[in-house]
Amino acid sequence: MAVYRSRHALSGHALTGPxxxxxxxxxxxxxxxxxxxxxxxxxxxxxxxxxxxxxLAHELQHRARQLDLVRDENRRVKHALRTWQSERFEAAERVGFRSGARHSVQLPCN
Known part of the structure; x- marks a missing residue:
């Protein structure tokens, strides 16, 4: 395939439609x-x-690059979230909260 030409290169070919x-x-x-x-x-x-x-080849290549960037960002966000959750869990353990322990609140009955 030849080198990509801009979308304006197609205008000389009398393409119709959008x-x-x-x-x-x-x-x-x-x-x-x-x-x-x-x-x-x-x-x-x-x-x-x-x-x-x-x-078409150029557009697909561009979209594939964009998808790769989004996937990389998704991995970074997931890693940051897991790190933050682990740090919060460890901090809660240090101050005495236990995982799975439920704290209930008694409401007065009228």
Whole structure:
């Protein structure tokens, strides 16, 4: 596959539909109408197909990177939460609270 060209590189290929505006979504991809080849040939214009494939590859690569970043952040947050919970538990143990001990409050009856 060739090097990615910006979404503006597709504008010369007479694509119709909401393809050029914003990030790709399944609905936008389904709405793309590629230009047909000239008379005597069947199928779509190869340049338009290649431009679409390059754009799709770029978008998927970008989203995969974003997903990796979110997963890394999720791991960091979970680790920080576990550390904080362990520290709180150890601090509670030091001051005499026992895990599993229940403290009840007696309410006066009227």
């Amino acid at each position: 393809f050029l505006n914003g990030p790709l979504t399944p609905d936008r991809i389904a709405a793309v109408e590629l230009p047909r080849t000239r008379l005597g040939r069947r199928g779509y214009e190869p340049d338009a197909v290649h431009a679409l494939l390059e754009r």
